[in-house]
Amino acid sequence: MKIQNEQPVLTVRNLKTHFFTEDGVVKAVDGVDFDLYPGEILGLVGESGCGKSVTSLSILRLVGVPGKIVDGEIWFEGKNLLSLTENEMVAMRGNRMSMIFQQPQTSLNPVYKIGDQVAEVFTIHKNLPKKEAWDKAVELLHLVGIPDAEKKAHAFPHEMSGGQAQRVMIAMALALNPTLLIADEPTTALDVTIQAQIMDLILELREKMGTSVILITHDLGVIAEMADRVAVMYAGQIVEQATVQELFARPHHPYTKGLMGSIPVLGKVTRRLEVIPGSVPNLINLPQGCRFSPRCKARIEQSLEICLHENPMLVETGSNHLCRCWLYDGQMKSAGDLMEANHE
Ligand SMILES: Nc1ncnc2c1ncn2[C@@H]1O[C@H](COP(=O)(O)OP(=O)(O)OP(=O)(O)O)[C@@H](O)[C@H]1O
Ligand code: SF4
Ligand SMILES: [Mg+2]
CATH class of the missing domain: 3.40.50.300 (P-loop containing nucleotide triphosphate hydrolases)
Structure with a gap:
């Protein structure tokens, strides 16, 4: 292309x-x-x-x-x-511009729920209120193929597989197009x-x-x-x-x-x-x-x-x-x- x-x-x-x-x-x-x-x-x-x-x-x-x-x-x-x-x-x-790395788990913060980490991209860069940012985060997790995204958004990085963690990284990398x-x-x-x-x-x-x-x-x-x-x-x-x-x-x-x-x-x-x-x-x-x-x-x-x-x-x-x-x-x-x- x-x-x-x-x-x-x-x-x-x-x-x-x-x-x-x-x-x-x-x-x-x-x-x-x-x-x-x-x-x-x-x-x-x-x-x-x-x-x-x-x-x-x-x-x-x-x-x-x-x-x-x-x-x-x-x-x-x-x-x-x-x-x-x-x-x-x-x-x-x-x-x-954004980047995704080889080791997704080490790039995610272990003490925050993944939903919060994705939502933070919207609160920092777009000044969205917390609730709206959370909803957008769940939407994005769904888009990158995380099953049951609403529930999974409450999980911590160690509770996810490597593949899911990489999807979260991709969601964060692509959050702002x-x-x-x-x-x-x-x-x-x-x-x-x-x-x-x-x-x-x-x-x-x-x-x-x-x-x-x-x-x-x-x-x-x-x-x-x-x-x-x-x-x-x-x-x-x-x-x-x-x-x-x-x-x-x-x-x-x-x-x-x-x-x-x-x-x-x-x-x-x-x-x-x-x-x-x-x-x-x-x-x-x-x-x-x-x-x-x-x-x-x-x-x-x-x-x-x-x-x-x-x-x-x-x-x-x-x-x-x-x-x-x-x-x-x-x-x-x-x-x-x-x-x-x-x-x-
Ligand atoms: N902090 C550093 N201090 C000194 N040398 C470094 C540092 N970071 C990278 N280098 C050197 O820079 C060179 C290029 O490293 P780079 O990580 O870009 O390689 P790469 O092509 O990505 O390799 P790989 O396929 O293993 O990921 C290497 O020789 C590496 O040793
Ligand atoms: S040494 Fe370098 S320049 Fe010479 S033929 Fe090989 S690749 Fe080409
Ligand atoms: Mg390298």
């Missing part, structure tokens, strides 16, 4: 978020660029530690000490979020049936409310089913970005190809990321040149010197397709052609 002739809802440019630790500067997010269009679901994938969560937290400006956004711009509904005051940002969060929902591994802690129900709920709410979604998951099957476009992250940067059909049909970047393995993925619901030999680079001491170079089979096979000295840019390599790899950069076109030929 991508509508690219519309203005993006969210534009992230050269985002850099670093952590200033005793051991050195961790470059968790180090020059991330992407756009998100109205009603679009953008999948964000990559191995553990590549900066997916820090990217999301940066957009909401929720990165805590010792982390700091050191560069870049985040444009949301015409405003650069990095220039807003903290009060303006508080109004933005929960109201126009946000323009942007960030779902960071929203179903990892849940069993497969509940996972599918939660994903259906996100799809339904996107249809009904036109919410744009950034969906972070390790499950390529979920990406194939849910996302319109995919961004692949490696060591704090986006290395490839394309429509979901294009990425699965024609992955360019050696890292993306590695993640997908050699078996076609589209349509397989349970497929997870492949394990690529070698380990994720140390984000304090990044490799020189291309960050993937120590693990890149293509570089080794083709003895590509440039990869060891210069990090490639993210460049357009096709319609709606961007890639950060010398094999697909204009300067290395002949090697890129060779690579394609080898794969056909």
Whole structure:
């Protein structure tokens, strides 16, 4: 449902978020660029530690000490979020943009009834009287599929299953019809049936409310089913970005190809990321040149010197397709052609 002739809802440019630790500067997010269009679901994938969560937290400006956004711009509904005051940002969060996390129980307050927690969103952001806010909360719990919502609203978080708690989080995240929902591994802690129900709920709410979604998951099957476009992250940067059909049909970047393995993925619901030999680079001491170079089979096979000295840019390599790899950069076109030929 991508509508690219519309203005993006969210534009992230050269985002850099670093952590200033005793051991050195961790470059968790180090020059991330992407756009998100109205009603679009953008999948964000990559191995553990590549900066997916820090990217999301940066957009909401929720990165805590010792982390700091050191560069870049985040444009949301015409405003650069990095220039807003903290009060303006508080109004933005929960109201126009919201996030659901991996562990729902830990995000809910254990000492309040869930009905009160959902109602609080309306009393804080909309100044609704308590009774009206409670009624709206019950309505919303019903909408997200909590059975017997009126009664369940009186329950405490520990009295709910993981799946129900995640529904409550979604109810809170969607209470005010946000323009942007960030779902960071929203179903990892849940069993497969509940996972599918939660994903259906996100799809339904996107249809009904036109919410744009950034969906972070390790499950390529979920990406194939849910996302319109995919961004692949490696060591704090986006290395490839394309429509979901294009990425699965024609992955360019050696890292993306590695993640997908050699078996076609589209349509397989349970497929997870492949394990690529070698380990994720140390984000304090990044490799020189291309960050993937120590693990890149293509570089080794083709003895590509440039990869060891210069990090490639993210460049357009096709319609709606961007890639950060010398094999697909204009300067290395002949090697890129060779690579394609080898794969056909
Ligand atoms: N508070 C912190 N202090 C130091 N480094 C941090 C901190 N928070 C995150 N990092 C580092 O930032 C990098 C990116 O972390 P992030 O949580 O964004 O990864 P991720 O892609 O979400 O991984 P996962 O798939 O495991 O959730 C990691 O190397 C992590 O160690
Ligand atoms: S730039 Fe070189 S090292 Fe990096 S992914 Fe491409 S071929 Fe591999
Ligand atoms: Mg994460």
